[in-house]
Amino acid sequence: MTDLAELGETIKAALPAAVSNASIAFGELTLTVDAAKIVEVVRFLRDDPRCRFISPIDVTAVDYPGRANRFDVVWHFLSPSLNTRIRLRAEASETTQVPSLIDLFPGVDWFEREAYDLYGVIFTGHPDMRRILTDYGFDGHPLRKDFPLSGFVEVRYDDDEKRVVYEPVRLNQEFRKFDFLSPWEGADYPLPGDEKRSE
Template sequence: MSKLAELGETIKAALPGAVTEHDIAFDQLTLGVEASRIVDVVKHLRDDPTLRFVNITDVTAVDYPERDKRFDVVYHFLSPTLNARIRLRAEADETTQVPSIIDVFPGADWFERETYDLYGVIFTGHPDMRRLLTDYGFDGHPLRKDFPLTGFVEVRYDDEEKRVVYEPVRLNQEFRKFDFLSPWEGADYPLPGDEKAQAEPKA
């Protein structure tokens, strides 16, 4: 058994019910964690003298809209003591309230705000759960896979009103319909160079 596999088994045994599984990919250990127990897990990883995962690298999410629990909330930590990285993965849906780890790792502050802003994951116990990257009146969460590529509103500066205005997205006609007359859209006449695509007759 590899050292990472042993580490995964050790952590899982120390946190029954909190750590549900472990996996190794690309020389990195991933632990499946119950979302409601995330604070217990990160405290153990930080405070256990044999682990000392004291550096938080990132908190983010991955969206799988076809699942009932569509989000994997993902945490990355580093242990200088072990010279190892670890990933935690907790499943959540649009209404799951994931406990904030900000009391254990204050550096998670903006990571959790960004994950809320871009995916809509709700972190309870966070002292300032506001959007971080999008505007205050932004509608939706732009890294969800079902978020429209054009968004819902567009922003421009109105020189007459001397302020920024918000308007519903309008697509120009040429972006919605194609006349197929462009050479790049399937012209029905030969184009220069087409003759090079003809297979040479075999002798």
């Protein structure tokens, strides 16, 4: 296994304009990169003999709705020759167009489509940027933290019409608040029937 700190410094020195930070967490090297230069960074990681990260593992995103650049787009790669994984992280807003890696790694096709479908991250240069997990008419991106838990529509199969129908979400009961106190710990306030305990 390679020295991750040394590898991080090597990559930062080779790509100073593209890589802003290198850190190690959970036994993996994480590079913070400029989203516009992701193709340059990944090409270096794939082709440089000190790296040889030839296997893309995943492309996903993390949503931080309180930030101006609300998404962290995250790529994971494996270098079998170094027996090392690397994580690339780039910030992106809802309108940031992140370059696609499909020309370098055709296998990221569905990963990028999934990130688009579930988070709304747009990858430029992708030949087939359409939804992959939700319906084509689906409204919104379900893994965003501001997406409503109940969704916007519900889908069911109608036996009479012999087709799938979409209907607005109906909540069949009102919102209820539950008291999840442990019966062994007791409440900080008197419960009904406990008036005699205080006497």
